Amino acid sequence: MAAASQKNKQKVPEGMIENAFSPKPLLKDPVSGQESIKEFVNTKIKQMKIKFTICCIPLMVLTILSCNKSDNQNALPDTSEAEFILQRADLPDYEQNIDHKALLQALGDRHGESMRTGEHIYSNTCVTCHGNMEEEGSLPTAFKFWSGAFKVGNDPYSIYQTLTRGHGAMPPQVNLTPVEKYDVIHYIRETFVAKENPDQYFEINEAYLAGLPAGTSMGPEPREYKPWAEVDYGNFLINTYELVDEDAPPRERSTGPVQPLPDEDFSEANFAYKGIAVRLDQGPGGVAAGRAWMMFDHDLMRMAGAWTGKGFIDWEAILFNEKHNISPRTIGKLHVENETGPGWAHPETGSFEDPRFQARDGRKFGPLPRDWAHFEGMYPFKDQLIMKYTVGKASILETFGLDSLDKQPVFTRTLNVIPAGGLLKMRVAKSETAVALTGEGASLTEENGYQVVSITSSSPVSIKIFLANAGVTGLQQWVRSRTPPASLEKFTRGGPARFPQVLKTNIIPGEQEGAFQVDILNPPFNSPWKNQLRLSGLDFFRDRNKAVVCAADGDVWLVEGFTENEQQLSWQRIASGLFQPLGIKVIDEEVFVTCRDQIVRLHDYNGDNEADFYESFNNDHQVTDHFHEFAMGLQADATGNLYYAKSARHAREALVPQHGTLIRVSPDGKKSSIIATGFRAANGVCLNPDGSFIVTDQEGHWNPMNRINWVEEGGFYGNMFGFDPPADSTDAGMEQPLVWVERERDRSPSELLWVDSEKWGPLNGKLLSFSYGYGKVYLVPFEEVDGQVQGGIVELPLPRFATGVMRGRFNPEDGHLYLCGLSAWGSTQPQLGGLYRIRMTDKPLHVPVGIEAQQDGVLLTFTEQLDEITARSADNYQVATWDLLRSRKYGSKHYNEQELQISEVELGSDGKSVKLKIPGIEPTWVMEINYQLKSGEGASLEGVVQNTIHQLGNVPS
Incomplete structure (x- = not known):
């Protein structure tokens, strides 16, 4: 990428938890009673109620980018400028008093035990994505310790900081104790780095040890952490x-660097x-x-x-x-x-x-x-x-x-x-x-x-x-x-409540400055059933004070208090034991849940709100043993048809026609039909006003980058590992996405949602995209040129959420956006589950809501007026483009990187639109437009638009 574009990329926000949703210090958390979010985070980490995942995430964005070796190999590197996900203040108290010198010195006396423990941790968690020198992991872009260069630092303490605080796409690993972190670091250094990548091996000496932060604690005793085995699922x-x-x-488990992976012989299983x-x-x-x-x-x-x-x-x-x-x-x-x-x-x-x-x-x-x-x-x-x-x-x-x-x-x-x-x-x-x-x-x-x-x-x-x-x-x-x-x-007529307790949680109101305020609607983390509360879907009843929320661990909750009691919610567990619920919809006051094995309709026969009958409304699902074939989202059209997306097998060819598809279920539940194919990991579905759909997909094999697809019935969307793919594997043989989403913008998009609220002012009627990977919300400006939809994404000025964001619904009564999220597979966000409310204020927003690619440049339209002087200066914009290569390999690097010159900037008569005139502009897989402007009121205005251009439109006369 061109240097100017790289320089002006937006940074991943640091201090995501503390800066994102910190209320005033004396607002207490509803469950723990802690006096601040900082203490709340510490408490939850101590209680192991926050969980982080290594799977599907580069264990070290320790990491993929190169760095120069320090002139002084044995000096303690300065990591103060590293963009860690957690600030030191967000860590549990014991992390402030760790005796790193003693832990490292102890490795000599317990070398064998440390290597065995480190190997166990690596083999049971890290190897899934990173692999080893014989077998590539499931995420080929994950850092290879035996050949790459560490980004944050290659000394043990720097690696410890990355494990503890998270960096880039790597979440903090609080499920590991300090001893376990140094054990896996020791194993990686001695097994991979010292033998295969010696230039990156950091020699420890007394000067280095003396420079480590002083402390007196070794941290908690290591223990095996299995929260999934402690849940009362019913x-x-x-x-x-x-x-x-x-x-x-x-x-038997097949692995290897060549994809698709061969099928195992499970004929006798x-x-x-x-x-x-x-x-x-x-x-x-x-x-x-x-x-x-x-x-x-x-x-x-x-x-x-x-x-x-x-x-x-x-x-x-x-x-x-x-x-x-x-x-x-x-x-x-x-x-x-x-x-x-x-x-x-x-x-x-x-x-x-x-x-x-x-x-x-x-x-x-x-x-x-x-x-x-x-x-x-x-x-x-x-x-x-x-x-x-x-x-x-x-x-x-x-x-x-x-x-x-x-x-x-x-x-x-x-x-x-x-x-x-x-x-x-x-x-x-x-x-x-x-x-x-x-x-x-x-x-x-x-x-x-x-x-x-x-x-x-x-x-x-x-x-x-x-x-x-x-x-x-x-x-x-x-x-x-x-x-x-x-x-x-x-x-069969309904029995006594199996989960009679109704749990209460407080709403922590957001007081952020700017166009949005975010309220935290914490789920009941300390439930008597030890639920993990990885929330994966929500929808409202006619009484907008009530909603149902599903969780990937099998539960459905009735939640009340959204509009009538703004300071407290009640949570009632009304169903349990379901198979990975990842979508929910209320239709005529009946609750439908998308599970991996079926769509379930819940019936309450005795008026206690609990489901007395789990009706299998539709069970046409073709389920195999493969881990990746999630059934995602649930929407309904005006005639009662239901829609959900079915993921394909990761790194393998499809076994059944439903792998990697968009599926319609008839209003009576008796018939399922595939209406679009070629998806890899489609996280939900959005219904468009014109009857078409939007389905996101994730970077991987045959997907060079994440993509947002405007889907028409009968379309094929690129995954040649899908069932019965077309003969043409070239780019011309698939439908093109609305936009290719660069992993630095969003490593895992989830579901899209049309804004339907007058309270959202200039965004009403616009399109939002939720980020499971980074816990963000994006605006999706787009246009249609000769029948092809194209556009981009713009991050809304919101703090990163503590979870990945999965689903959202607007409440028709209060006009606010409600979001639920989780962290389970491939999210950088630390908290297991969360529920949030976004309220739009009357403050100006200052984001681009329109984009048009024309034969002489790009037209951007903002929500408010711009400062004329900064808007007209070409020096305040940087435009870079690059291409991707779609193949059976996982993802794609950048090709044909260019920095485009802007010859002139025209400010529209409304003062809100700017035309960047770009000589020789051409269609491109990825364009990135950075801008540093001022608003009409003089406020600083910086941001980035990342978009795709399939066709150039005509220049208005």
């Missing part, structure tokens, strides 16, 4: 699970892609704290397995322990198992042959055809879960249970069946399993290696099936003393 949790016995061999794990034993803590479980697979209407143990699962997943390219496995003893295939025979043919879509690797995905079997939903009742589904025209309720025979677990399935003609045969378990049956109207036989229950009665049937390990004897005689099968209908 008595069930939906996810993709692999069912294995306790002696299962290590799983028992995956429940839409697995409902149900806890069976009694006790507090929910499914994660259990000792016995059964798994229902609602794609196939099968009981996939039953197991016991001292732990639920291994938590290997991106939204649990942040591992990529993996799904969680069961741990413990697998007593009963059914291999992957239909749980019930076809109601007309009696065949168990699987008819579903077969992928390239031979596996089959998606639900059974509706006329065969259909999952209708779940009724949670106290500690029970009742599944509702159909087989043919027969209606079935089923629940799981646990008993004991001679201290051996006996698993039970209770079924209430209303036959409606046709064959009803259900696979129960493999032939060697101990099985017994009670109840009338059904029989137990053996068929092709399985024990099968056949429903022989034409009247309603209640049966109970008992299953135990093959070694259990005497089951048939023992079941005679068991209680008869229960009627389940009484559990």
